[in-house]
Amino acid sequence: MNKQKSNILIVDDDKTHRNMLKTLLNKWGYDLAEADDGQxxxxxxxxKPYDLVLMDIKMIKVSGLVAQVEIKKINPAIPVIIMTAFSSIDTAVEALKNGAYDYLTKPFDFDKLRITIQRSLEHTQLKKENFLLKETLGKNFDCNNIIGKNEKMQKLIQTISQVAKTDATVLINGESGTGKELIAGAIHYNSLRKQGPFIKINCAAITETLLESELFGHEKGAFTGASRNKEGKFQQADKGSIFLDEISETSMSMQVKLLRTLQEREVTPVGSEKVIKVDTRIIAATNKDLIDLIARGDFREDLYYRLNVINLGVPPLRQRTGDIQLLAQHFLKEYAQKNNRAIKGFTPEAMEKMVAYHWPGNVRELMNTLERGVILSSGDFLGKDDIQIETGSPMRTESLENTGQINLGEKTLYEVEKLAILKMLDKTGNNKSETARRLGIARRTLHLKLKDYGVMP
Structure with missing residues (x-):
């Protein structure tokens, strides 16, 4: 922080004491103003919005206590440091209860005065930065930033707006790269908890031992390397929301602990018997079929129903090809600005190539493709060759083709899977249960895939 820009108001009816403080604080590099009375x-x-008020309690006309209350009404963010004699410490404590940042007793310990002023200004600056960060994040996660004219996306956006206003637990389903984190953020930043923290954790990226400590915290000495007490993510998200990404990757023992947290709204740090209450909204996400995992014994059914209060399904990009042009134009503008490139748009051939591609990596793959194109392109428009994607890589698996079951040709994995499923469905006389059994997948998975292919289950 630049002290030269910190403007401090000294309030004291003792002119000699005011002059002493002015001399000292000028030496430390602060800009100063002075007043001889609380009014x-x-x-x-x-x-004027001062950065700090350094105010004496006892003044002839309006006391520091009265002035402090009025100043806080005018500007609640301004820190007030009270100056008092030893005999008035009780009054100073009252000032703290009314919102003063701290108090100092006369005669001053100059080192303590300097440190208190610095901490006060740093605390205020941090609060400003946190507020601005939340404002920025809130704008980034606004529902209007979820791009899509597709009917499914419009319905999803409408549901998000309704769900956000509640405290209901939300489960978000969708393939990797579809934007589940964006949706979780939109729920939080459009909720009544938006001023609280939004804590994110990827359950698949952390080992089970460390995940328990990350989520619930730990006590000093709970395990090797635990040199101090640590607050868990659930505590950090108190009065806010926690986003548990890839919830399907948690172990059965971890699922038991998560279930207890959802039921009781409390956590117990590792190595402790202390139970800590938490007021945290839970938003979870998965790219797997949890019903299928339950059938295989890999996910707890009771946890699923605790998480699945509100279920939001995010459609893959291949199911909303009409949105590809909108998304492409949005990301082109973003990456052109980021990389200081004056790229105007796409050639028709480039757009045709993008719309024809099935995007297995979904929106994330589209973003990466466009950023790469913007960086490597040398023209005013991104052309077909700037869109570096595999539109029809030949399959190396020859067994199906050699048996005459499926003519692979120049087909993508998505197309081969679709052909295999539809051929098996035809072979079983449209028997869904038998088709799922022969393919080794759950009937629900088959149902979802057929829906994806546009085939009525």
């Missing part, structure tokens, strides 16, 4: 200070704060 004058109130008037000055009304006219």
């Amino acid at each position: 004058t200070a109130i008037d000055m704060v009304t006219e």
